[in-house]
Every structure is written in structure tokens, then in C-alpha cells.
Amino acid sequence: MRAHPETQTARPTFSELMRLWFRWVLEPIAAFLNRLGLMPNTITLVGLAGNAVAAIFLAQGNFLVGGLLVLLMGPVDALDGTMARLRGEASDFGAFFDSVTDRYSELLIYGGLLLHYLYRDEPTTAALIFGAAAGSVLVSYVKARAEGVGFDARLGLLTRLERYLVLVPSLLFYQVRLGMWVIAILANVTALQRILYVRRQARQGRGRSE
Numbered sequence: 058m059r060a061h062p063e064t065q066t067a068r069p070t071f072s073e074l075m076r077l078w079f080r081w082v083l084e085p086i087a088a089f090l091n092r093l094g095l096m097p098n099t100i101t102l103v104g105l106a107g108n109a110v111a112a113i114f115l116a117q118g119n120f121l122v123g124g125l126l127v128l129l130m131g132p133v134d135a136l137d138g139t140m141a142r143l144r145g146e147a148s149d150f151g152a153f154f155d156s157v158t159d160r161y162s163e164l165l166i167y168g169g170l171l172l173h174y175l176y177r178d179e180p181t182t183a184a185l186i187f188g189a190a191a192g193s194v195l196v197s198y199v200k201a202r203a204e205g206v207g208f209d210a211r212l213g214l215l216t217r218l219e220r221y222l223v224l225v226p227s228l229l230f231y232q233v234r235l236g237m238w239v240i241a242i243l244a245n246v247t248a249l250q251r252i253l254y255v256r257r258q259a260r261q262g263r264g265r266s267e
Contacts, residue, residue, distance in 0.1 A: 079135075083132070084139060087143055090136065091140055091144055097138070097151060098151065100136050100140060101154060103133060104130045104133040104137070104162065105158045105162055107133065108130050108161075108162035110126055111124075111169070112165040112168055115166065115169035115170050116168075116176075121229060123169065123228060124225055127221075131221055131225070134155075137151070138151075138152075160194060163190070163220075166224070167193070182234050185241050186237050186241075189237045189240035189241040192240065192241055192242075192247070195248040196213065196215070196216065196244055196248050196251070199251040199252055203251065208258045208263060212254055213246075213250045214246055220240055223236050223239050223240055224240065
């Protein structure tokens with residue numbers, strides 16, 4: 058996940074703190090991949106492909122293998138931005154491309170789960186998965202739209218890293234319904250938190266007028 062330079066604020070997010078804490082692991086691996094001649098966007102696509110394969114296993118009900126693949130793709134997703142930074146090639150397009158593929162990855166995972174539970178004729182769980190997917194996309198959309206008009210919207214209970222930390226154990230321990238309850242509720246709460254935060258900034262006269 059590549060951080061856009063214009064969206065940085067004084068208070069680091071949980072994702073940024075995790076990236077700092079695990080630099081000692083990420084940077085040597087990223088440097089090695091750079092020496093192999095791989096491009097950051099290639100690693101981004103590897104992460105997307107890995108999540109697509111995970112979605113196939115999830116659709117088949119193989120939550121253990123699907124969950125392990127999702128678990129593996131998490132660190133892979135963090136490598137592209139580290140690679141770009143080490144190469145001195147961090148760019149707006151790279152951040153944009155990474156963000157878009159992140160959304161595709163999440164939707165593929167939820168799509169695999171949705172197909173599985175629709176096939177099992179479990180509409181309640183399918184509805185929870187839809188709610189989790191909708192909330193996850195809205196969290197990112199609200200942030201992107203807010204930043205597009207000059208507001209900050211990086212706060213919230215359940216950003217992508219937190220959703221990942223809920224999703225993976227729920228898959229590995231076959232507690233999908235519980236995980237979907239948590240994500241469906243808290244992701245949408247997070248979107249609402251961001252909307253209210255942007256509204257407060259707008260009332261204070263912040264935004265494009267600055």
C-alpha cells in the first residue's frame with residue numbers, strides 16, 4: 058500500500074506505524090526484488106493474482122487454503138510501495154494503481170465467499186458478505202473523494218489493515234459469519250466516521266479554499 062505524499066498528516070495511522078515497525082523485514086526483501094529487476098507494479102499485480110486464486114478456493118469452501126493465500130498476499134501488498142521508495146520512483150500513478158488493485162483484491166475475496174454461501178443457500182451470510190464488501194469499498198471511496206476536494210479522512214475504526222486482521226483469522230478458523238458481522242458493521246461505521254469528520258472540516262472552512 059503506497060502512501061500518497063500529499064495525504065500525510067502529523068498523526069500516523071495504524072497502517073503507517075505497522076509499516077515502520079516492519080521496515081526491518083520489508084526493506085531487505087524489497088531490495089532483493091529490486092535487484093532481480095522486478096518492478097513495483099509487477100508485485101502489485103502478483104498480489105492481485107494471488108487474491109484471485111484465493112477467491113477461487115473460498116468459492117469452493119476451502120477456507121484454509123484461501124485464508125493462507127490471503128494471509129500471504131498481505132505482506133506482498135506492502136512490498137510494492139517499499140520497492141518504489143527504495144528505487145526513488147514513488148509516484149502518484151503508483152499510489153493510484155496500488156489503491157485500485159487493493160479494491161479489486163478485496164472484492165474478489167468477498168465475491169468468492171458470496172458465491173460459496175449463495176451456493177449453500179445461506180442468504181443471511183450472503184447478505185453479511187455484501188454488507189462487508191459495501192462498507193469496505195465505502196471506507197476507501199469516502200477517503201479518496203474527501204482528499205479530492207481537499208479534506209483529510211484517514212481516521213476510523215476499521216481501515217484496510219484492520220479489515221485484513223479480522224478477515225484472515227475468520228477464514229483460517231472457519232468463523233466467516235462472525236468475521237463478516239464485524240466487518241459489515243465496523244466498516245460502515247468507519248465510513249460514517251469519515252463522513253462526519255469531513256463534514257466537521259467543511260464547517261470549519263477547510264478544503265479547497267485553503
